Amino acid sequence: MPEFRPTGPSGAWPRLSLEVVDIFRLHGEDYRTHHPLSPEQKKAFADIIRCRTAGLGGHVDVCNQDCGFTRISYNSCRNRHCPKCQNLNQAKWLQKRKERLLPIPYFHMVITLPHELNPLILQNKEVLYNLLFQTASQALQKLAQGYPRLQAQLGFTAVLHTWDQDLQFHPHLHLVVTGGGLDASAQHWVPAKNSFLVPVKALSLIMRGKFLDALRETFHQGKLSFRGNLEGLKEESALDRFLKKLRRQKWVAYSKKPFDGAQHVYAYLSRYTHRVAISNPRLVSCQNDHVTFKARNNQSPENPRQVTLAEEFIRRFLLHVLPRGFVKIRHYGLLAPGNAKTKLEKARTLLHLQEPKEESHPKKETLSRTWQDLLHQLTGRDLKTCPLCKKGFLIRKPLSSSFATTSPPPFIQGPPRKLCPKPGFANDSFPIRFDRIDSLFPIPHHNPLTPPGLRQKTIEKPTLLKNLPL
Numbered sequence: 188m189p190e191f192r193p194t195g196p197s198g199a200w201p202r203l204s205l206e207v208v209d210i211f212r213l214h215g216e217d218y219r220t221h222h223p224l225s226p227e228q229k230k231a232f233a234d235i236i237r238c239r240t241a242g243l244g245g246h247v248d249v250c251n252q253d254c255g256f257t258r259i260s261y262n263s264c265r266n267r268h269c270p271k272c273q274n275l276n277q278a279k280w281l282q283k284r285k286e287r288l289l290p291i292p293y294f295h296m297v298i299t300l301p302h303e304l305n306p307l308i309l310q311n312k313e314v315l316y317n318l319l320f321q322t323a324s325q326a327l328q329k330l331a332q333g334y335p336r337l338q339a340q341l342g343f344t345a346v347l348h349t350w351d352q353d354l355q356f357h358p359h360l361h362l363v364v365t366g367g368g369l370d371a372s373a374q375h376w377v378p379a380k381n382s383f384l385v386p387v388k389a390l391s392l393i394m395r396g397k398f399l400d401a402l403r404e405t406f407h408q409g410k411l412s413f414r415g416n417l418e419g420l421k422e423e424s425a426l427d428r429f430l431k432k433l434r435r436q437k438w439v440a441y442s443k444k445p446f447d448g449a450q451h452v453y454a455y456l457s458r459y460t461h462r463v464a465i466s467n468p469r470l471v472s473c474q475n476d477h478v479t480f481k482a483r484n485n486q487s488p489e490n491p492r493q494v495t496l497a498e499e500f501i502r503r504f505l506l507h508v509l510p511r512g513f514v515k516i517r518h519y520g521l522l523a524p525g526n527a528k529t530k531l532e533k534a535r536t537l538l539h540l541q542e543p544k545e546e547s548h549p550k551k552e553t554l555s556r557t558w559q560d561l562l563h564q565l566t567g568r569d570l571k572t573c574p575l576c577k578k579g580f581l582i583r584k585p586l587s588s589s590f591a592t593t594s595p596p597p598f599i600q601g602p603p604r605k606l607c608p609k610p611g612f613a614n615d616s617f618p619i620r621f622d623r624i625d626s627l628f629p630i631p632h633h634n635p636l637t638p639p640g641l642r643q644k645t646i647e648k649p650t651l652l653k654n655l656p657l
Contacts, residue, residue, distance in 0.1 A: 205467070205470045205471070205472065205473055206270065206271070206467045206470065207235065207270050207465065207467060207470070207504065208235050208236060208238065208270075208271075209473065210470075210473055210478055210500060210501065211232065211235055211236050211501065212236060213473065214476065214498060214501060215232065215236065215501065217498070218498060218501045218502070219232070222502065224505065225508070226511070227508050227509070227510060227511050228505045228508045230266070231266055231268040231269075231505070231508045232505070234264035234265075234266035234268075234269060235264065235266065235268070235269050235270075237264055238263050238264035238266070238269050238271055238272060239260075239261040239262065239263055239264075239271065240261055241261060241586075243261060243262040243263070243264065244261070244262050244585075244586065245259065245260055245261035245262055245585075245586035246259075246260055246262075246583050246584060246585055246586050247259050247260075247583070247584045247585075247586055248260070248570075248581040248582070248583050248584075249581065249582050249584065250573040250575065250576060250579040250580075250581060250582075251579045251580050251581075251582050252573065252576055252578055252579030254573060254575050254576040254578075254579060255575070256573050256574070256575040256576065256579075256581075258581070259586065261586075267461055267462065267463070267509075268462065268463050268464075268507075268508055268509070269462065270462055270465065270466055270467045271467070272461075272462070273461035273462060274461075276461050277457050277458075277460060277461040277462075278457075280457060280460055280461070280516075281453055281454060281457040284344070284453045284457075285450055285453065287522065287527065287531065288449055288450065289342075289365060289531075289534060289535065289538060290538055291365060291366050291367055291378065291538065292366035292379065292382070292444055292448075293363055293364060293365060293366055293444075293445060293448065293449035293452065294363075294364045294365075294366055294379070294384045294442055294443065294444055294445070295361070295362070295363060295364075295442070295443060295444075295445045295452045296327075296343075296361075296362040296363075296364055296384075296387075296440070296441065296442040297359055297360065297361055297362070297439075297440070297441040297442075298319075298323045298359060298360045298362070298390075298391075298394060298438075298439075298440050298441075299357070299358075299359040299360075299438070299439040299440075299441075300319060300358050300359065300398075300438070301433060301436055301438060302357075303429075303432070303433060303436075304358075304433070305356050305358070306416065306417055307411070307413075307417060307420070308356075308358055309356065309506070310412050310413070310414055310417060311410075311411050311412055312509070312510050312513075313510040313513055314405060314410050314411065315402075316347060316358070316509075316510075316513065316515075318398060318401050318402065318405065319347070319358065319360060319398070320345060320347070320360070320517055321401065322394060322397040322398040322401055323345065323360050323362070323394055323398075324343075324345065324517075324519045325397055326390055326393040326394040326397050327341065327343065327362070327364070327385070327390060327519075328340070328341065328519065328520060329393060330385050330386075330389055330390050330393055331368065331384075331385055332371075334385050334386070334389075336380065336383075337367075337368070337377060337379065337384070337385065338370065338371070338377065339367060339368030339369055339370055339377035340368045340369050340370075340371075340373075340520050340521060340530070341364055341365050341367075341368040341519075341520045341521065342364070342365040342368065342518075342519070342520040342521025342522035342523075342526075342530075342531065342534075343362050343363060343364040343365065343518075343519050343520055343522060344362065344363045344453075344516065344517070344518050344519075344522055345360050345361070345362050345516070345517050345518075345519065346360065346361045346362075346456050346459075346460060346515065346516050347359075347360060347515040347516075348360070348361060348459065349463070349506070349507045349509075350463070350464050350465075350503075350506075350507050352482040352483045352494075353482055353494050353503075354464055354465060354496075354500070354503035354504060354506075354507075355503065356503075356506045356507075361452075361456055363449055363452050363453060363456070364384060364442075365520075365521060365522075366378065366379040366384065366444070367379045368520065368521060368534075369521065369530060369533065369534055369537075373530060373533060374537075375537065376534060376537040376538055382444045384442060385442070387440040387441060387442050388440075390440045390442075391437065391438040391439065391440040392438075394438060394440065395433075395434065395436075395438045396434075399430050399433060399434060402430065403426070403430060406423075406426055460515070460516055463507040463508070463509070464503070464504050464507045465480060465504065469481045469482075471493060476497050476498070477495050477496065477497050478495065478496050478497070478500040479493050479494065479495045480493070480494055480500075481493055481494075482494045521534060
């Protein structure tokens with residue numbers, strides 16, 4: 188179903204010239220025809236395509252001062268893999284993490300699995316992702332409690348990432364770790380000294396041993412699947428040879444004290460805590476069946492490189508769809524849910540930090556605050572004040588089905604047709620855009636309130652839209 192919505196100064200954030208959903212609509216059907224998808228991938232694929240379209244319903248925001256402002260918005264899919272969703276949840280998560288920070292240095296650690304395990308992980312995502320969390324947390328806690336210079340219980344947050352800058356499958360954990368912990372009696376705070384937490388080489392050895400031992404045990408419990416090229420590993424002797432090869436490798440563990448503090452690390456991780464793989468601003472173009480996006484240049488960070496893929500882009504994106512219900516953010520030690528109000532607060536007291544007052548975190552106020560107020564507080568985005576007159580407040584109403592328009596033809600012939608909302612409801616005309624596989628470009632109508640730089644271009648000649656550059 189086609190949809191229209193105002194852009195620019197009308198109050199909604201301007202749509203980027205290219206988004207992941209555009210690529211899915213252009214090439215998604217061909218990809219689904221030739222490639223099998225898991226149930227989770229099918230759902231993520233469908234949700235991303237329907238996100239913020241008329242198919243999910245919507246609402247209309249109208250100014251109560253009769254200034255003529257109207258904003259039409261469609262509901263989001265709320266899928267955690269969608270690049271456009273979960274902004275409020277992301278801001279709330281980041282705010283909660285900041286509230287629990289201790290006045291101490293923090294460390295940023297990364298634990299990576301060898302690439303030889305990738306095919307096995309792809310066939311057993313939930314089982315092996317859980318093993319990664321379990322063994323990494325056990326290895327770090329065991330080392331911290333046994334390391335002579337520390338011998339303390341740490342607190343840390345672990346976040347699963349499964350991609351690199353090129354969207355290749357690269358499972359690893361990011362950990363934000365307290366620079367110290369409570370001793371065995373929980374009566375003394377033991378700080379990390381000289382900007383050093385634990386030896387990462389020892390951590391990688393412990394991690395390697397724990398993970399491979401747990402993998403063997405999981406094999407004997409019959410929890411692993413072996414399909415296609417991995418059928419040979421069904422035999423225990425073949426698995427033993429595979430594990431022996433992995434034991435000879437060096438496993439990567441990385442640790443450093445963040446230059447800008449723990450808040451910077453949490454802010455970095457929050458970009459992908461509620462979405463995966465790639466954000467829309469990184470996309471550059473989609474032309475001639477090739478997708479180009481920006482990637483970090485390790486040799487020259489100030490000059491990002493560009494990566495061009497064809498159908499491979501969709502395949503790589505879908506590699507990072509998580510199993511249903513899988514928890515990708517987990518807290519351990521002092522930050523574990525059971526310790527957040529006990530041992531963590533004990534650590535605050537030992538660090539001579541005053542106990543937080545009740546009025547600084549009033550529960551009733553938090554519960555009664557609307558999501559618009561919370562979004563404004565956390566991100567600065569005001570969705571309640573009229574952006575046109577700056578005086579009125581926006582009244583939200585359900586979007587009537589009478590605003591639906593007929594589907595446009597796959598070709599645009601001659602001058603663009605005039606498609607407007609219900610007469611008398613809003614301004615005489617404003618930009619309209621259709622979310623369809625065969626119609627990704629706006630049929631232009633200039634809004635008098637839209638600056639010239641944001642106005643749409645008119646397509647004069649009959650053109651097949653899917654062959655146009657985005």
